[in-house]
Amino acid sequence: MAPRNKVTLKKIAELLKVTPATVSKALHDSSDISDAMRKKVKKTADKLGYRPNILARTLIQHRSFLLGVIIPDLRISFFSESSRGIYERARKRNYETILMVHDEKHEIEKENLEFLSDLHVDGILLNPAPGKFNYDVYDKLVEEGIQIVCYDRKLDDYNFPSVTIDxxxxxxxxxxxxxxxxxxxxxxxxxxxxxxxxxxxxxxxxxxxxxxxxxxxxxxxxxxxxxxxxxxxxxxxxxxxxxxxxxxxxxxxxxxxxxxxxxxxxxxxxxxxxxxxxxxxxxxxxxxxxxxxxxxxNPYKIGQAAVDLLVQNIEAKEKVVSEHIIIETKLLRREYGIRRHRSV
Amino acid sequence: MAPRNKVTLKKIAELLKVTPATVSKALHDSSDISDAMRKKVKKTADKLGYRPNILARTLIQHRSFLLGVIIPDLRISFFSESSRGIYERARKRNYETILMVHDEKHEIEKENLEFLSDLHVDGILLNPAPGKFNYDVYDKLVEEGIQIVCYDRKLDDYNFPSVTIDxxxxxxxxxxxxxxxxxxxxxxxxxxxxxxxxxxxxxxxxxxxxxxxxxxxxxxxxxxxxxxxxxxxxxxxxxxxxxxxxxxxxxxxxxxxxxxxxxxxxxxxxxxxxxxxxxxxxxxxxxxxxxxxxxxxNPYKIGQAAVDLLVQNIEAKEKVVSEHIIIETKLLRREYGIRRHRSV
DNA sequence: ATGGTTTTCGATAACGTTTAAGCTAATTTA
DNA sequence: TAAATTAGCTTAAACGTTATCGAAAACCAT
Known part of the structure; x- marks a missing residue:
């Protein structure tokens, strides 16, 4: 496959006759760099439309600013609504979200989890598929230090932090x-x-x-x-x-x-x-x-709270917060009646 | 952030007292490697639950086996259905899919596209948001060699291959x-x-x-x-x-x-x-x-056809297939009548 | 002028892979 | 039997970043 035609740190560095390290530091507002150099670098980076390669960055930093979201089914409106809350809140906190659907099947949930691990997400918002199965996947995620927060559904055998209703x-x-x-x-x-x-x-x-x-x-x-x-x-x-x-x-x-x-x-x-x-x-x-x-x-609110909890855990230095948040509910009644229709 | 505790090629190599190159080739069934070594490597890789680091691989190969899918809204059942067709077909062809929702907003569609580009997806299945906007993003994707296929909706100003109904x-x-x-x-x-x-x-x-x-x-x-x-x-x-x-x-x-x-x-x-x-x-x-x-x-079928077309284009050596596939439709009538209900 | 600190940048290694090229020993060929 | 080939592995470079360390230059105080 042909290499992607992208603006890289290296190219900016060559252009300005400095080293990639300098460019990197300039873009990160490191105190190592003079104001003049910082401005020059940022200007050309802007002009060329530079976007950092998150693969390379993640590889070295072990930090992707990616959150995985695993849900059972897109047709359940609770999940479409909460996904929106999740996406918006995550963006505000500088994370991107990746949505996966397991269709109530364990094999697929497992595939989803493995894929998210492969992508090196920093954390996962999880709705597990029902029933029992081999828990190795969860153990592995924990071992890898990937933070997990459950919402709506919880896992019995793991005390992952959660956001649910009562x-x-x-x-x-x-x-x-x-x-x-x-x-x-x-x-x-x-x-x-x-x-x-x-x-x-x-x-x-x-x-x-x-x-x-x-x-x-x-x-x-x-x-x-x-x-x-x-x-x-x-x-x-x-x-x-x-x-x-x-x-x-x-x-x-x-x-x-x-x-x-x-x-x-x-x-x-x-x-x-x-x-x-x-x-x-x-x-x-x-x-x-x-x-x-x-x-x-209140799916929107649940989604937001779940992101907050997850990010809090990801960014915690040492101790990991394990909390179970309960969101208030309300009983609603719809207004329409429905019956089989005779003929048009 | 602490490094992820993962099995790597290097570790397998150390364990077997060979070089990472050997392990890599063994796992890829290269003819460079003896049967004995191949078996040995695969066995320990299996045992340790090795999964290749797709970030590192993508970095060098410019090939992620990732497909992006951009849709307007999760609540539209056409899209939840077609997403399923897409996911299943993509998996069969060894691609993972990443679903993004733009909520009919251009800014978000743009963010979605940029994110997928950042992730180095090999191709994108696109439902553009309606109306006009700055087309720089599309141009950039084309320039980067990311294949695009539209389904359901098409873009007027770009002749991307498409799968739609009439x-x-x-x-x-x-x-x-x-x-x-x-x-x-x-x-x-x-x-x-x-x-x-x-x-x-x-x-x-x-x-x-x-x-x-x-x-x-x-x-x-x-x-x-x-x-x-x-x-x-x-x-x-x-x-x-x-x-x-x-x-x-x-x-x-x-x-x-x-x-x-x-x-x-x-x-x-x-x-x-x-x-x-x-x-x-x-x-x-x-x-x-x-x-x-x-x-x-026929959303499921549209999804499948869209994946086929996209993958075909991704894997084409030189010439890129630009095709417009039309999926047949059928008129259905629902059976229920509905009116406001008086009281419960 | 001397010594010490600070500022600003460069050199280098690393992350986990893949791949081209190189090397050695074994095997084949003439 | 010497030359040529091949099998099977290693070396080294690369992908695009970031992080650590070191060094030159500039500044400051005595």
């Missing part, structure tokens, strides 16, 4: 609202173990039931993974075998999409027949006619 | 379907110049009108940018000032969200009162109750 409480509030609206046959759909978020949300669901003195019906706890298709099937088959809920607590956004479609495909309406509840973003009306009760997770 | 035809088909359904007061909402996609779609809209011998009502052409909020305002104010359409052709997905919310907020129903039409993805039912006519753009 999932148990949020789920409690969500379920209570359903109960307040006189619903009693409330389904819980999604994983209820493995991933921390799901476990906590399940506990909140139980809390609410017992607060309203409603007995738990084991048939109403329907395990599924976090995918839309699987959730659809689970919900559909529940309805098909005669289970008639009047509300559904969905662990994830895609779970809610799947459940919603299953409900509509069964000829039922939302929210008249069944109230759907989920955990989403703050842009409640951005999606047309998704008539859920929604826990606003 | 926007004019698709828009024609979409509008015709509205006309076939006896709608005559059809709005066109969104930009109708600047960005190529918008221009083409506007032409298709005109084509359909004249095919059905419907006169163009200039009041029905409502310019807006591609953002949801702006589209909402434009649609709302149109309805408020007494314009009563029975269908709306939306240039983009976020435009459609904005328009849809405006319609519902005005107490009108979709699609009974107003049919919404947009250009979307193939997962028509993934979004709950978005009751549009949708042109299925």
């Amino acid at each position: 999932d148990r409480k949020a789920s409690y509030i969500l379920t209570c609202e359903m109960l307040r609206l006189r619903r009693r046959k409330i389904l819980f759909l999604g994983p209820n173990k493995g991933i921390s978020v799901a476990r906590e949300r399940y506990l909140g669901y139980l809390d609410a039931l017992s607060a309203y003195k409603v007995a738990l019906n084991p048939d109403y706890v329907i395990p599924s993974d976090l995918s839309q298709t699987h959730s659809y099937e689970k919900m559909k088959s529940a309805l098909d075998r005669g289970i008639e809920p009047d509300a559904v607590v969905c662990v994830g956004a895609l779970v809610a999409y799947g459940a919603g479609n299953a409900i509509l495909d069964s000829g039922l309406s939302i929210p008249d027949d069944i109230i759907l509840g989920e955990f989403g973003d703050n842009d409640i009306n951005s999606r047309l006619g998704v008539p859920f009760l929604t826990i606003n997770q | 926007d004019r035809k698709a828009s024609y088909i979409l509008t015709c379907e509205m006309l076939r359904l006896r709608r005559r007061k059809i709005l066109f909402l969104g930009p109708n110049k600047g960005i190529s996609v918008a221009r083409e779609r506007y032409l298709g809209y005109l084509d359909a009108l004249s095919a059905y011998k419907v006169a163009l009502n200039p009041d029905y052409v409502i310019p807006s940018d591609l953002s949801q909020t702006h589209s909402y305002e434009k649609m709302k104010s149109a309805l408020d000032r007494g314009i009563e359409p029975d269908a709306v052709v939306c240039v983009g997905a976020l435009v459609a969200y904005g328009a849809g919310n405006a319609i519902l907020d005005s107490g009108l129903s979709i699609p009974d009162d107003i049919i919404l039409g947009e250009f979307g993805d193939n997962d028509i039912n993934s979004r709950l109750g978005v009751p549009f006519l949708t042109i299925n753009q």
Whole structure:
């Protein structure tokens, strides 16, 4: 491959008949360099549009000013929103971000992590895929000194700093609202173990039931993974075998999409027949006619806080801050009703 | 910053009491190396979990096996779908992808491009932000030999290879379907110049009108940018000032969200009162109750084709293939109706 | 003038690879 | 059997930076 036609320190140095070292120091405002030289160097660097080669710099400095962000799925609006908060905050703090998607699959998450390590990112904002797997990757990252902060989801076996909502409480509030609206046959759909978020949300669901003195019906706890298709099937088959809920607590956004479609495909309406509840973003009306009760997770703020925490850890000299930040949530109700349409 | 605790060629070389060159060649199956040595090297590299330092390699080879992907917005499902096609195809061809979002803003697109150039990506899959701006960045990329392929959107002033749908035809088909359904007061909402996609779609809209011998009502052409909020305002104010359409052709997905919310907020129903039409993805039912006519753009396939074209150009020895690939579309109709809900 | 400090720059090595060229010993060729 | 080739490794330079050390020049105080 042909070498890239780029302006380098060397070329600037040759041009000014000084050494690369001098140019480097001048650009970094080192006290080693005279004002005259500093100005001259900066002027020509500007004129030629010089941009430092971050590969070379990272190689020697072990510092890339790169942050990796690993998320499960682009279609989950919580993650598109929080990604924005992350990007903007990171830029303000002079870091670039690299977004990777694991699609709820461990192999891909592992690939993502390895790639980010290969790129020598300074830190990673992580949403792990659910379930158990070989933890060697995490150990390796820790060993390499790559800082990790979890947001939204946490890892059980690692005490990485995190920024999350109080999932148990949020789920409690969500379920209570359903109960307040006189619903009693409330389904819980999604994983209820493995991933921390799901476990906590399940506990909140139980809390609410017992607060309203409603007995738990084991048939109403329907395990599924976090995918839309699987959730659809689970919900559909529940309805098909005669289970008639009047509300559904969905662990994830895609779970809610799947459940919603299953409900509509069964000829039922939302929210008249069944109230759907989920955990989403703050842009409640951005999606047309998704008539859920929604826990606003404040994704933008979560993203920002996560960056702050991560950068704080990266730039800490010695001691590493391990903190668990909780972001406040709010219950929102959408305004639209939805049902199968007859004909156009 | 402390150096990363990583396995390097050097360490492997020391361990085996050979030189780094030998190790490098052994790992690359060079004919310079004996079978015995090759095996020995590979075994210990495996055992130690060696991963080559791509920074160092890229520095010398001018070849990163990295592809940049620039998209406008994560919330547009076309892009989340196509990103998946891109990621998977790229991996199959031994490239990693880096996703960047410009949020329809030129400054950010420019930052994205510069960052990707800094990272020494081999090529970029580009969806430019709409409107005019300083083209220096593009020129610089071309000069640096970074291959560029556009998909979905094209750049007017550069003949970069591209993968798109036939926007004019698709828009024609979409509008015709509205006309076939006896709608005559059809709005066109969104930009109708600047960005190529918008221009083409506007032409298709005109084509359909004249095919059905419907006169163009200039009041029905409502310019807006591609953002949801702006589209909402434009649609709302149109309805408020007494314009009563029975269908709306939306240039983009976020435009459609904005328009849809405006319609519902005005107490009108979709699609009974107003049919919404947009250009979307193939997962028509993934979004709950978005009751549009949708042109299925086959995003997954577009993504794959774009990667193929880009990689082909990157790996071409001399001549660079400049091709414009057209992907077939299909008109889909969603099944749900939607209106404002009265009470829970 | 002397000695000491400060300012300003250069020389050199290093980061982890790849690669062209060089060297030695073994093997082949005439 | 001497010359030529080949196999198998090492040397050294390079990619574009940064960091450390050293040296010359300038400044300052006595």
